[in-house]
Amino acid sequence: MDTQVADTLLGSLIDGRYRIRGRVARGGMATVYTATDERLERTVAVKIIHSTQGPGGQAGLGGFVDRFADEAKTIARLTHPNVVAVYDQGTHAGMPYLVMEYVRGRTLREVLTERRRLNPDEALAIAEQMLAALAAAHRAGLVHRDVKPENVLVAEAPSGGPANLVDGVVKVTDFGLARAVEASTDHDSGNQLMATVAYVAPELVTDGRADVRTDVYSAGIVLFEMLTGRVPYDGNRPIDIAWQHVDRDVPVPSTLVPSLPRVLDDLVAKATRRDPAARPADAGTLLAEVQVARDSLGNPNTHTAMLAPVSDGPAVSQPTMVVAAVRPAERPTWARLPEGGAPTRGRRRAAPDGETDVWSRLAALRTRLVGESNGRLAVAAVVVVLGLVAALGGWWFGVGRYTDAPQLVSMTKAEAEAQAAQGGFTLRYADPRHDEQVPRDGVLAQQPAGTDRILKGGTITLTLSLGPAKFPMPDVVGKEFDLAEADLASAQLEVVKGTARYDDGLPEGMVVATRPEAGKEVKPGDKVTVILSKGRAPITVPNLVGKNLNDARNQIAQLGLVLVEPTYKESDKPRDEVIGQSPADGSGVEKGAQIRLEVSEGPPLVTVPRVVDLPCQQAKQVLESQGFPVAVQFNPEAVARFQNPNENAQVPPGTQVTIGCF
Known part of the structure; x- marks a missing residue:
């Protein structure tokens, strides 16, 4: 039977104004509800932050609430058609909340779950509005820090219903929320990464630094997902995914969807450069490039391909991709390029009336240049200038822009990085490998090689050494020699036979020990001594335990064994009784083997108490209470007049004491 925990907020009135009607979603930081603003009679969304988002839970929450309130005021001043508006903020039951515009529609995540991936015109239409919202935030000095499909809302389109994504209205939510939460956790909980790893920028992973270019990177990942239906990296652990953003370039979308135009590859590549300085400066700059890309996709003359004829008929021009033609004037005013900002490359101005006779005009120009002296001089000057330009261009592209690669092999990694930085080169690292001669982090190889020609400021790929290959010594104890030798040879170890020895547990010919022992660190080529059992x-x-020392000594001598000087230990056993032995009984040894015995030095002596002058029965009780057997002589009802042993005598425990009573 299904069970569901009731939400106590449903139906409650917050701040005397907002009546909670239903729960929309619950996330890691907050729960979102629909509510009725009973003062203005409109539907709003209320986001209540979880208590666990405050430093230490409820305890110490005050600083977080204050910072959250300040951030909410900043977001409320951010007015833009593509930003979810913030109407109000406050606290309920000690937890901060936001009152926001209620958007009827779906998140981009829900759209992608249903559609998997979008057509280029749909993806660019959504990206335009998303970037317009981010650009407005960047101009206001805000960094979103958590751009992802879950924070992009696609409202119902005014012209074609929710399925018409090109005409749909896109709104970005959660501006500054991660920033407000991080402001409180930086000081109190170890500066945890407040971002979604699938979309996180490299600089946020390596040093926690974020600026407007961090949002540009995340927007590029969202565009990649809209075009391909997946994010670029996955892994078993979030930290593995996060570090892939640091170590790897984002692949171009056409590697997953080959039919995508190159302009989309270039757009995603620019936005997701690992170096923030190589990305567009902010969301506004990327928005302009998205609009240019959308204009080029909207021109049907730029994306056609000639198909080879199937029969004798002529070739037919077919579009390689169906893309909706979108003109800048058809966009909302907030998303248009500036006047004159649309690209004009590749478009020719139509010739005015009367200028159709191009060939006759070209012929007249040729006659004037060749027939007049000034014309001939002009032609000669142009030829000389073009020759100089060609020579300089040839020198630059063939020689001038190149230099010699520095020799970095045999340097340490730190030395190579310093040398490369001095020459203005960028370093990349290939997979490292083991080497017996070059120590760990030494440079084994480089590409291009030292003194080879390389572009100034180019990239050099280094291969670093992992040092000598070391591994744990294999465990071959208990194996026959042939099998043990094969195992060690496969590990590139040299096998040497040591002196065999007797072993009670392993039959003759089995390995009883190795030097070095199993688990010790070895490297290829090391010698391993194998010791075999003689049975x-x-x-x-x-x-021998429990026997008198003299008896044990005689038995050892009869067997041809050697008794080492016994070790005496305190024991309650009688003196000279054997209480321990090595080797243990039943062990097999050779003639002349040494036997070690532990022998009792007897129990410790005890002091006899004084009982003289005590009544005979009382004297007997005192002695027996301390463990002495008592013998009474003469009259048991009289007074003790003497004792043997005497008072304060040191005797073994259990010694009999005689008392005389009369």
Whole structure:
């Protein structure tokens, strides 16, 4: 049976004004509800931040609430058609909340879940409005820091219903929310990464630094997902995904969807450069490039391909992709390029009436240049200038822009980086490999090689050393020699036989030990000494525990074994009784093997108490209470007149004391 926990906020009135009607969504930071503003009689969205977002939960929440309130005021001043408007803010039950514009529609995540990927015209239409919102925020000094499909709302289109994404209205939400939360957690909880790893910019992963170009990178990833239906990186752990943004370039969309035009590849590549300085300066700059790209896709003459004829008929020009033609004038005023900003490359001005006789005009110009001296001089001057330009261009492209690559092989990584930086070169690193001669982080190879020609400021790829290959010594104990030798040889280790020895547990010919031992660090080519078993030794060690030392000594001598000087230890056993032995009884040893014994030095002595002059029965009780057996002589009802041993005598425990009573 399904169960559901009731939401206590449903139906409640917040701040005497907002009646909670239903829950829209619950996320990691907040829960969003629909509510009725009973004062203005309109539907709004109320976002209530979870208590766990404050530093330490409810405790110490005051600073977070103050910073959240300041951030809400900043967002409320951000007025733009593509930004979800913020109407009000406050606290309810000690937790901050925002009252926002209620957008009827779906998130971009829901659209992608349903459609998987979008057509280029749809993706660019959504990207334009998303970037327009971000550009407005950047002009106001705000950085979103968490641009992702979940924070992009696609409202119902005014002209074609929710399915018409080209005409739909896009709104961006959660401006500054991650920034407000991070402002409180930076000080109190270790500067945790407040971003979604699939869209996080490299600089936010490496040093927590974010600016407007961080939003540009995330917007580029969102555009990549809209065009391809997936994000560029995945992994088992969020940290693995985050570091792929740092270590790898985002692939161009056409590697996943080959039919996509190159202009979209260039657009995504520019927005997702790993170096922030190489990206568009802000969302407004990227918006202009998206609009130019959309204009070029909207021109049907720029995306056609000639198909080879199937029969004898002529070739037919077919569009490679169906893209809706969009003119700048058809966009909303907030999304248009500036007047004159539309690209004009590739468009020829139509010839005015009366200028159709091009060939006759060209013929007249040729006659004037060749027939007049000034014309001939002009032609000669043009030829000389063109020759100089060609020579300079040839020198530049063939020689001038190149230099010699520095020699970095055998340097350490730090030395190579310093040398490359001095020459203005960029370094990249290939997969490292082991080397027996070059220590770890030394440069093994470079491409291009030292003294080879390279573009000034170009990139040099280095291969670093991992040092000698080391690995744990394989465990071959208990194996036959042939199998052990094969295992060690496969690990490129040299096998040497050591002196065999007896072993009770392993039969003859089995490996009983190796030097170095299993698990120790070795490298290819190392020598490994293998010690084999000779089987069980011929003499069995007898059980000597409990025997008198002299008896044990005689038995050891009869077996041809050698007794090492015994070790005496305190024990409650009688003196000279064997209490321990090594090797243990039943072990196999060779003739002349050493036997070590632990022998009791007897229990510690105890002091006899004084009982003289005590009544005989009382004296007996005192002695027996301390563990002494008592013998009474003469009259048991009289007084003790003497004792043996005497008072304060040191005797073994259990010694009998005799008392005389009369």
